[in-house]
Amino acid sequence: MKLTLKELISKRNEYRENCTRSLAESIFSGTGTYCNGTVDLFVCWPHSAPGNVSVPCPSYLPWVTEDDSRSVYRQCLSNGSWRLQENSSEAWRDQRECDENRFFEAEEDEMFRQAALRVISIVGYALSLFSLSLATLLMGILRKLHCTRNYIHINLFVSFMMRAIAVFIKEIVLHVMYTKLPSDDPGWNSYSNSVIAVVCKASRMSMEYFVACNYFWLLVEAIFLHTLLFTAVLTKRRLLKRYMLIGWGTPFVFVVPWTVTKVLFENEGCWANKDRWIWWIIRGPITLSVLVIFYIFIKILMLLLSKLKADQVRFTDYRYSLARATLVLIPLLGIHEVVFTLLIDECVEGNTRYARNVINLTLSSFQGFLVSVLYCFANGEFQAELKKHWQLFRFTNHFQVTPCIDYRDAPLKHLWKCSRGRRSHQSESYEEEGGPATHSHLLQVAWQGDRGGGEGGAVAGWRGRGREMGGLEFHTRKSLSGSDGEMTLGETMEEILEESEF
Numbered sequence: 199m200k201l202t203l204k205e206l207i208s209k210r211n212e213y214r215e216n217c218t219r220s221l222a223e224s225i226f227s228g229t230g231t232y233c234n235g236t237v238d239l240f241v242c243w244p245h246s247a248p249g250n251v252s253v254p255c256p257s258y259l260p261w262v263t264e265d266d267s268r269s270v271y272r273q274c275l276s277n278g279s280w281r282l283q284e285n286s287s288e289a290w291r292d293q294r295e296c297d298e299n300r301f302f303e304a305e306e307d308e309m310f311r312q313a314a315l316r317v318i319s320i321v322g323y324a325l326s327l328f329s330l331s332l333a334t335l336l337m338g339i340l341r342k343l344h345c346t347r348n349y350i351h352i353n354l355f356v357s358f359m360m361r362a363i364a365v366f367i368k369e370i371v372l373h374v375m376y377t378k379l380p381s382d383d384p385g386w387n388s389y390s391n392s393v394i395a396v397v398c399k400a401s402r403m404s405m406e407y408f409v410a411c412n413y414f415w416l417l418v419e420a421i422f423l424h425t426l427l428f429t430a431v432l433t434k435r436r437l438l439k440r441y442m443l444i445g446w447g448t449p450f451v452f453v454v455p456w457t458v459t460k461v462l463f464e465n466e467g468c469w470a471n472k473d474r475w476i477w478w479i480i481r482g483p484i485t486l487s488v489l490v491i492f493y494i495f496i497k498i499l500m501l502l503l504s505k506l507k508a509d510q511v512r513f514t515d516y517r518y519s520l521a522r523a524t525l526v527l528i529p530l531l532g533i534h535e536v537v538f539t540l541l542i543d544e545c546v547e548g549n550t551r552y553a554r555n556v557i558n559l560t561l562s563s564f565q566g567f568l569v570s571v572l573y574c575f576a577n578g579e580f581q582a583e584l585k586k587h588w589q590l591f592r593f594t595n596h597f598q599v600t601p602c603i604d605y606r607d608a609p610l611k612h613l614w615k616c617s618r619g620r621r622s623h624q625s626e627s628y629e630e631e632g633g634p635a636t637h638s639h640l641l642q643v644a645w646q647g648d649r650g651g652g653e654g655g656a657v658a659g660w661r662g663r664g665r666e667m668g669g670l671e672f673h674t675r676k677s678l679s680g681s682d683g684e685m686t687l688g689e690t691m692e693e694i695l696e697e698s699e700f
Contacts, residue, residue, distance in 0.1 A: 209258035217242030233274035255296035322563025323362035333574035358566035410449035
């Protein structure tokens with residue numbers, strides 16, 4: 199039987215109160231000298247005649263049952279005092295029968311597993327936090343990348359970062375809470391209501407909020423991609439405010455009621471999930487968001503499959519391209535969460551649950567790192583813009599490199615302004631020219647071009663209901679790595695599904 203720390207403290211206090219009441223109401227029934235009854239830190243001792251004294255193991259121990267026959271022993275001396283330990287003022291007792299080595303061995307095994315999970319979590323979230331912070335900083339510095347699409351990406355990055363920070367804070371609080379345990383009865387009595395316990399509950403609440411925000415920003419990414427692919431006209435500036443409300447505001451709708459419910463009905467420990475129905479106040483909306491993301495994911499794959507099969511002359515191995523697209527979309531939209539949403543804790547136990555937790559925690563903690571790589575570091579537009587700024591930096595510092603702009607008619611002192619010039623057509627898309635956006639950095643697909651011509655192909659886009667599926671156009675785009683005919687991670691979903699504007 200597993201007990202929370204607060205439940206164990208409560209049962210121990212109840213045991214001691216019953217013992218104190220019983221000793222106050224009882225008297226020694228024998229004659230002559232006897233040892234006074236007492237309650238020590240472990241068990242209750244009655245008034246006893248000289249000799250060996252035995253009492254059942256205390257009932258508050260998790261492994262002790264009602265029909266347990268094991269006992270703990272003391273020795274009452276002939277002078278009416280309890281035998282003391284050598285070189286100590288503490289009374290001697292023999293509690294070996296009450297010890298449960300198998301229980302502690304099982305607990306040690308469980309603690310080892312939990313420690314392994316914590317190591318995976320810390321490494322994954324630390325790597326994600328570092329990569330996401332760097333990606334957010336660079337996307338903020340590169341002004342040409344400022345557009346609605348990248349604003350959504352940045353908010354997703356921030357949600358991942360806040361999730362990681364909240365997890366770190368909760369781990370630190372738990373470490374402090376369970377390493378600095380009280381050593382006396384008054385300390386144990388007030389422990390569950392101490393400041394550190396309140397801080398632990400607050401950290402748990404903030405963690406649940408930012409985890410929910412992370413899920414809903416993944417939902418925003420899926421909705422935005424669906425809007426780009428299936429909607430002919432959109433006003434992205436106006437949509438951004440709605441997306442902000444969905445990503446940061448919606449979690450308040452169910453995290454606040456969950457917090458109130460926990461305070462009223464389950465205000466124990468660090469708010470562990472004891473009552474599953476209370477936990478569904480948070481799990482329900484998150485599960486719904488995951489299912490919506492999965493539905494959008496299936497629609498995107500069906501659209502991609504239809505376009506790849508439409509021209510098998512260029513896409514002879516369309517199954518390979520579809521598989522690559524699927525593998526890239528899974529971490530970007532968090533599709534793996536569908537499996538763990540259906541395979542809930544109540545459905546598995548033992549080693550199966552541990553394996554589930556290892557896989558789930560590994561994917562969740564490292565997902566931020568994968569998202570930063572696919573949305574930012576491996577993105578062609580980001581790499582080109584970063585390379586241009588690096589070349590400009592070296593040029594202005596008198597290194598012999600190729601300049602990033604045509605400076606024949608521009609004064610040298612104005613070269614630094616090249617990064618602050620007009621946004622590219624790819625980045626501005628709808629905001630400046632009123633046309634639909636063509637890039638969202640949500641999918642990269644790679645395939646090898648024809649050996650003779652060295653040309654890749656991008657499937658023409660679907661820009662509205664009036665555009666017929668038969669009018670597909672293909673454009674050549676060379677690899678950023680310099681090998682002709684190979685499309686790299688720089689290719690985006692819209693470059694696959696819509697017309698290339700190069």
